Amino acid sequence: MHLYGTQSVNNLGHLTIGGVDTVDLANIYGTPLLVYDIALFRERAKAFKETFKKAGITAQVAYASKAFSSIAIYEVAKQLDLSLDVVSGGELYTAVAADFPRERIHFHGNNKSYSELQYAFDEKIGCIVVDNFLEIEWLKQISESRKEKMNVLLRVTPGVHASTHDYITTGQEDSKFGFDLKNGQADDAFLKLYNHPFLTVLGMHCHIGSQIFETDAFRFAAEVLMEKMVEWREKFKFVCPVLNLGGGFGIRYTAEDKPLQPAAYVEEMENVVLSMTRKHNYPLPEVWIEPGRSLVGDAGTTLYTTGSTKLVPGLRTYVAVDGGMSDNIRPALYGAKYTAVSANRMMDPHSDKVTIAGKCCESGDKLIEDTYLAEPVEGDLIAIFCTGAYTYAMASNYNRLAKPAIVFCEDGKHQLVVRRETYEDLVKLDIPLQQIESENVK
Structure with missing residues (x-):
């Protein structure tokens, strides 16, 4: 037992x-x-943060709150100095009700409404993860009409086919999420945002799926995004200050599940980022991750x-x-x-x-x-x-x-x-x- x-x-x-x-x-x-078991939540969160600290990497560990959203769990995340990943106006409202630090809120979603984007500006949140071209146009309209700045990340699909259930796989090319790296969509999205007077591109984001046990998929995703970052520096003289590698770290539901310790997946990502920044003489980006299931x-x-x-x-x-x-x-x-x-x-x-x-x-x-x-x-x-x-x-x-x-x-x-x-x-x-x-x- x-x-x-x-x-x-x-x-x-x-x-x-x-x-x-x-x-x-x-x-x-x-x-x-x-x-x-809130002690277990705290233990997992601290382990993620400590893993980055040991590697000498500046990081944000954002609780992916779609796994479980409530005022109380947001308050615990705030106590632990976590960031927060929200995917709807309702989750953002809950974060506001919990008085979560706005600068550490990241807003995701493949079909954010115009009013939800306005709400994000109203609350002056830390970052919007952009998912499609319509959203880019709306962000331009809102930011220009208000003359207010907003940080953005581009969600991209790295072409990773992770070994998990089809319903919770998100990093492959045929996905409702993000801009495809291989067909040029990600480049087109970047150019629409680059040098905008109010929208600041921080870098790229990917999330390859959920309940993933093997580390190869996470390594490959990190490699693909780092390669694109190097390419953007060569093509556009742009250096990404942030690399968001998402979450999806598996947990043990039954005896058949054999997950590693959550921090082990992060170590694999760190190794890729550190080796590629050295190889290409690329400034070390701030790394963000988004554990949800592996925390709660x-x-x-x-x-x-x-x-x-x-x-x-x-x-x-x-x-x-x-x-x-x-x-x-x-x-x-x-x-x-x-x-x-x-x-x-x-x-x-x-x-x-x-x-x-x-x-x-x-x-x-x-x-x-x-x-x-x-x-x-x-x-x-x-x-x-x-x-x-x-x-x-x-x-x-x-x-x-x-x-x-x-x-x-x-x-x-x-x-x-x-x-x-x-x-x-x-x-x-x-x-x-x-x-x-x-x-x-x-």
């Missing part, structure tokens, strides 16, 4: 996280409940309470829990795998082969197929590990299920940071038909 971060088992045989008994958490806050993924654990059990003779045993694809769509969306334990009976033999089913009205609502738990009993507490990334962020109200509460645990203390939705929350945007009719009459 593999435990993560500060997880342990107490003398009651209960799983603990951050020194807090998960049974107590379930009793206090209810289930489903998403619990974050295995820091998160979801707690569920079991309900019904169904035995299908000769096939399987279904154990139903009080959540499912509404709070974790990843298994249904692209077959994501997880590990689970009976959190209230950790010392009991986990020898019963079961399938953990959600409560949504979909046959595909299965959180884990064929896992081993203690003999199922109604009311058991089930913990599913490594649910910190892309679960709550992708949660829905399908079947009008309320989204779960979120708790941070650290040093034996726990704090509610996102309250559980109520039935009242589910209808707060609904407008009764009679009200529509009366407004139409007016």
